[in-house]
Amino acid sequence: xxxxxxxxxxxxxxxxxxxxxxxxxxxxxxxxxxxxxxxxxxxxxxxxxxxxxxxxxxxxxxxxxxxxxxxxxxxxxxxxxxxxxxxxxxxxxxxxxxxxxxxxxxxxxxxxxxxxxxxxxxxxxxxxxxxxxxxxxxxxxxxxxxxxxxxxxxxxxxxxxxxxxxxxxxxxxxxxxxxxxxxxxxxxxxxxxxxxxxxxxxxxxxxxxxxxxxxxxxxxxxxxxxxxxxxxxxxxxxxxxxxxxxxxxxxxxxxxxxxxxxxxxxxxxxxxxxxxxxxxxxxxxxxxxxxxxxxxxxxxxxxxxxxxxxxxxxxxxxxxxxxxxxxxxxxxxxxxxxxxxxxxxxxxxxxxxxxxxxxxxxxxx
Amino acid sequence: xxxxxxxxxxxxxxxxxxxxxxxxxxxxxxxxxxxxxxxxxxxxxxxxxxxxxxxxxxxxxxxxxxxxxxxxxxxxxxxxxxxxxxxxxxxxxxxxxxxxxxxxxxxxxxxxxxxxxxxxxxxxxxxxxxxxxxxxxxxxxxxxxxxxxxxxxxxxxxxxxxxxxxxxxxxxxxxxxxxxxxxxxxxxxxxxxxxxxxxxxxxxxxxxxxxxxxxxxxxxxxxxxxxxxxxxxxxxxxxxxxxxxxxxxxxxxxxxxxxxxxxxxxxxxxxxxxxxxxxxxxxxxxxxxxxxxxxxxxxxxxxxxxxxxxxxxxxxxxxxxxxxxxxxxxxxxxxxxxxxxxxxxxxxxxxxxxxxxxxxxxxxxxxxxxxxxxxxxxxxxxxxxxxxxxxxxxxxxxxxxxxxxxxxxxxxxxxxxxxxxxxxxxxxxxxxxxxxxxxxxxxxxxxxxxxxxxxxxxxxxxxxxxxxxxxxxxxxxxxxxxxxxxxxxxxxxxxxxxxxxxxxxxxxxxxxxxxxxx
Numbered sequence: 001x002x003x004x005x006x007x008x009x010x011x012x013x014x015x016x017x018x019x020x021x022x023x024x025x026x027x028x029x030x031x032x033x034x035x036x037x038x039x040x041x042x043x044x045x046x047x048x049x050x051x052x053x054x055x056x057x058x059x060x061x062x063x064x065x066x067x068x069x070x071x072x073x074x075x076x077x078x079x080x081x082x083x084x085x086x087x088x089x090x091x092x093x094x095x096x097x098x099x100x101x102x103x104x105x106x107x108x109x110x111x112x113x114x115x116x117x118x119x120x121x122x123x124x125x126x127x128x129x130x131x132x133x134x135x136x137x138x139x140x141x142x143x144x145x146x147x148x149x150x151x152x153x154x155x156x157x158x159x160x161x162x163x164x165x166x167x168x169x170x171x172x173x174x175x176x177x178x179x180x181x182x183x184x185x186x187x188x189x190x191x192x193x194x195x196x197x198x199x200x201x202x203x204x205x206x207x208x209x210x211x212x213x214x215x216x217x218x219x220x221x222x223x224x225x226x227x228x229x230x231x232x233x234x235x236x237x238x239x240x241x242x243x244x245x246x247x248x249x250x251x252x253x254x255x256x257x258x259x260x261x262x263x264x265x266x267x268x269x270x271x272x273x274x275x276x277x278x279x280x281x282x283x284x285x286x287x288x289x290x291x292x293x294x295x296x297x298x299x300x301x302x303x304x305x306x307x308x309x310x311x312x313x314x315x316x317x318x319x320x321x322x323x324x325x326x327x328x329x330x331x332x333x334x335x336x337x338x339x340x341x342x343x344x345x346x347x348x349x350x351x352x353x354x355x356x357x358x359x360x361x362x363x364x365x
Numbered sequence: 366x367x368x369x370x371x372x373x374x375x376x377x378x379x380x381x382x383x384x385x386x387x388x389x390x391x392x393x394x395x396x397x398x399x400x401x402x403x404x405x406x407x408x409x410x411x412x413x414x415x416x417x418x419x420x421x422x423x424x425x426x427x428x429x430x431x432x433x434x435x436x437x438x439x440x441x442x443x444x445x446x447x448x449x450x451x452x453x454x455x456x457x458x459x460x461x462x463x464x465x466x467x468x469x470x471x472x473x474x475x476x477x478x479x480x481x482x483x484x485x486x487x488x489x490x491x492x493x494x495x496x497x498x499x500x501x502x503x504x505x506x507x508x509x510x511x512x513x514x515x516x517x518x519x520x521x522x523x524x525x526x527x528x529x530x531x532x533x534x535x536x537x538x539x540x541x542x543x544x545x546x547x548x549x550x551x552x553x554x555x556x557x558x559x560x561x562x563x564x565x566x567x568x569x570x571x572x573x574x575x576x577x578x579x580x581x582x583x584x585x586x587x588x589x590x591x592x593x594x595x596x597x598x599x600x601x602x603x604x605x606x607x608x609x610x611x612x613x614x615x616x617x618x619x620x621x622x623x624x625x626x627x628x629x630x631x632x633x634x635x636x637x638x639x640x641x642x643x644x645x646x647x648x649x650x651x652x653x654x655x656x657x658x659x660x661x662x663x664x665x666x667x668x669x670x671x672x673x674x675x676x677x678x679x680x681x682x683x684x685x686x687x688x689x690x691x692x693x694x695x696x697x698x699x700x701x702x703x704x705x706x707x708x709x710x711x712x713x714x715x716x717x718x719x720x721x722x723x724x725x726x727x728x729x730x731x732x733x734x735x736x737x738x739x740x741x742x743x744x745x746x747x748x749x750x751x752x753x754x755x756x757x758x759x760x761x762x763x764x765x766x767x768x769x770x771x772x773x774x775x776x777x778x779x780x781x782x783x784x785x786x787x788x789x790x791x792x793x794x795x796x797x798x799x800x801x802x803x804x805x806x807x808x809x810x811x812x813x814x815x816x817x818x819x820x821x822x823x824x825x826x827x828x829x830x831x832x833x834x835x836x837x838x839x840x841x842x843x844x845x846x847x848x849x850x851x852x853x854x855x856x857x858x859x860x861x862x863x864x865x866x867x868x869x870x871x872x873x874x875x876x877x878x879x880x881x882x883x
Contacts, residue, residue: 225747229730229737236723242679243712243720244735245703359428 006355012303016296018350019342020310026342027335036327048320049313055320057187057202062286063312064204064269067211069290070297070304071218072124072263077299078222079235079255085131085146086263087287088153089124093264094271095157096123098165098278101178112182116272117210117265124264125257127153132256136249142256150287161280175278184273205273212305214262219301221258231255263287292340307343314339375438377402377534377565378423383432385418392418394589396432400534400582405556405566407576407597410586410609414810416569419586420536424456425449436534452534455527459539459808460718461519465512469505469522470494473529490529497528501558502551515666517548524555535559536567539808541575545664545836547871553579571609571810573602585609609811618815620822623846626655627689629830630676630799635684635695637671637854645671646682647854653799653830658821660845660862661834664874668854669834670715673803676832677712678705689798706735711792713785715803715834721788722776729758729772732791761790766816782813793820799830806840818844838867852876 006015028038049059069086076083083089100119106112131145158173165175184205188198222228234241234251241248270282293311297303318332342350376399383396392415400406410416421427423434425443434441436452443449449456463472473494474486490507497503505514505521514522520540527535537556541549556566556579568580576583577597584594585608593608630653637646646668653659663669674680681697688708694700705712714720722731733742733754741757744750758772765786767779776784785805792800802821806814821844825831835841841848842862850857850873857873 224749224751226737226743226749227747229733229749233723233726233734233737236725237719239716239720240723240734243677243702243714244737245678245701245706247701362430 006351006358010354010358011351012298012300015347015351015354016298016303016307016343018354019347020296020339022350023335023338023342026338030331030334031327034327034331036325041321041325041327044324045313045317045321048324049317052199053188053197054199054202055316057199057204058316058319059309059312060187060208061202061204061269061274061312062315063308064208064211065266065286066289066293066308066311067215067305068266068269069263069287070293070308071214071290071301072259072261073290073294074297074299074301074304075218075222075231075262076255076259077235077294078228079231079251081132081135081235081252081255081259082143083128083131083146083256083259083263084143084291085128085149085260085287086266086290087283087285088146088150089127089260089263090266090283090287091150091153091157092127093120093124093267094278094282095160096120096264097267097271098175098178101182101272102165102176106179106182109182109184113184113206113210113268113272116268120264120267120271121261122264124267125261128256128260128263129253132252136252154281157278158280161278165278173280177277178272182272183276184268186273203274205269207269207273210265210268214265215301215305218258218262222301227254263290289336292336292344295340296343310339311336374402375435376400377437378567379435379438380419380423381433381435383419383422383429383434385415385422385427385429391589393422393429396591398584398591398594400565400567402437402565403560403563404581405560405568405579407568407570407580407583408586409570409573409576409583409605410810414586414609415589416586417538418589420456420538420567420569423449424454424536450530450532453532454534454536455524455530455532457520457523457527457535457537457540461523463511463519463522466510468508468510469514469525470507472511472522473525475526477530493529494525497525500562501555503555515548515664517544517551520544520552521555528559532564534565534567536569538569539571540568541570541572545874546838546867547664547875549575573605576605577602606811618818618822618843620844621826623657623825625657625846626828628652629655629689630686630832632676632686633684635672635675635682635686637668637675637680637682639671645854646675649684649854649856651849651856653832655798655830656825656828657846658825658831658833658844660841660848661832661851662838662841662848662870662874663851664836667851667874669836669851670803671854672851673712673715673801673832673834676705677710677714677801678702702735703738706797709798710801711795711797711799712801713788713792713803713805715807717784717788722784724777725775727773727775728762728767728779728787729755731776731787732758732761732772734791736791736795761787761794764794765790765820780810781807782809782817785809785817786813789817789820793824796824796827797829799832800824801832801834803834804836805833806835806837838870841870842867850874 031038031041049055069090072086073083096119097116100115101112104115106115127149131142131149134140134145135142161173161175166173167176184207187202187204188200190206191198222232230246230251233244234246266286271278275282289311293304293307297307314336318335321327322329322332378400380396380398383393385393396419408416418427422429425445425448428444434443441452443452464475470487470490473490478486494507503521503525505518511519511522540552544552560566570576580597582594582596585592585605587609632649632651635646635649636644639645649672651659661669671680675682675695678700679702682695684695686693686695688710691708693708718724723734736742742750742754755772762770762772767783767786805817805821809817821831833844845862847859848862848870849859850870852874853876860870
């Protein structure tokens, strides 16, 4: 009764869009305040991220990372579980990819991709399953445990890379390179088949398609399968889920396995697709950006896809900005933070005036 | 009161030409109403008649599309509930707005704290509470936690909240929907006391008895329009009922005598201890036969909810139970809502909005709640057959006259009565061996009540067992073939409805056995 209703399209399109525009406006003020030209900065960002196939390649590469981590957060949130351990799960996913590719023989990259996906998903899922179990059986809050598991994953990888997986004689805390013939096809190689020219220097690779597939699969799972029905029921109302005989343990475990698996699969993009070996801190904060992506995408797989593209654009555009202007790289983090702040924390600041506006327009009619 | 001739006190509330539409639905149409100061004014109408919308406009939750509000003769703009509170309006909602793990005092001052420190407000509230307790019988332990209070007491806290904010006009939305007859009587005593103090009270209800008992004047709403305002003394229940529904209604249920068959549910020594360590059920023995309705009467909070939940597999207890000879696990080890359904127990929960439905789900998604493993709703191990669920929902909605019969609306967009019909359809249409029903008509309009009662009786006539829990004694008397009265986690005794009356049951509900009370 007390909720002011707004049309569905306004909820999913107008509110996030307004938030983003406000964040950009405030960013422009900040850029202007440090003595740079906001318009020039905007042009640079758009050109750098979207103005060339080189820019697009990087934008899509980053977006693929965020797509996986964003989906991971969104799936968990459908069951009202706040998985903020995407960072650690993606780190462990990288370990899974490395182990699969280094220690198993693969005849062809396509089979290796399948194997690496399974390895990444399994490691990520296992890393998320422990906090899930602890929440249901021990009452340890999943927000706390997943964030602690990020540190454990980082420390574990650190140890493994320095002491176990580092090739003899190497000074670099990284694994050996994966076999060259298992390198994933890059976007330009795939487009060449159709005769479309594309920059050869970008890391965007076939994982993008895997990500799109995952996006559709998540949607399908949530709204077309019995598991999805149970997940959404559990997330909407725990008493109703209990009434329906839905086991909290099972739903939590399934959701965390899927969520962790998705976060882990990010590793096929950055570890297998880009670096071709396991590096330290390969995730580079994508796990956390996934939270913002899910928030902005309203925890819907297709919303997550759009939000991932936006953050990919911000990432690449920001890098260009830092390269060509005196605007420091840190300012890009500020812009990203503003987007997160406006789309996430300040949601009601935008939503309530929009709801009022709709109420007024409705009253006029 | 400036600018008015002396002597003629302006009405406490006057609404002029209030209209409000939600999309194509006209919830309020040109409403005019005058409520005189120091009176109790009833607003009666079926669910969906627009009573709650009207009061939400008065309390600032909605803005009227047109029309004006006058408080004590002054034109007043009420854009939000803060403005309503400033105008001296207090609202007691049907669903309470209390912080469960706060004490009574903390809830009373919540949002109205004076200054940064709580102490002065708390002391003031404590004093006020003590005074109100003596003046009006508004007794509540100020330091008790809300979650430990009965529904009747929680409602008193809501009233106290309004009074603490110095409300002169008190709106109560279906206040007795959750109360027992004696609690309701107590509430009415409180309301009369407040009226005598000069407060103006608006009572929204669909119960004719309450209107007759406590109001001075009454307005009747039907389909968004105010069809009549009359002095209560000059009317009677038949006239009001007719005004409400626009046709004559039967306030009694037509049913044939039961023909009980073999015992379906047999419970022996059922005990339930809640998470606080309080024994809620202290050894319940009961039997329900095929083709009969066993009504459980009792003041809310005497273990009826726990009984329903334990039988429905939602709460662990100890004791033995069999369903048609097959043992039912009461310990919660191997049983949950799912296994109970599989063994033939259907459950219409007391709280349909929290348990019985997922409010954000479409009607068709709710049709599968609890039955989502049914092969008819699934294609193989993973996929659900959404089309089949939509088809079933459509059939249910037609059969149970759910309005509007559109499976693609979310549960929350239906009125209380229609939500209940959705739950009932889901649980009854599978023809369960035993139906557990809690408060089937709480917050449901008269037209729907009749329908729901008829469906429950039809199920009984089909040879199924029904266990009915209700705090509406009328309902228990009208539907039950046998009545068991619960008090403090025990069954005080059983009566046949034709061989007892509300007086005797009332005494038993208060913990006195029939003989002891004589």
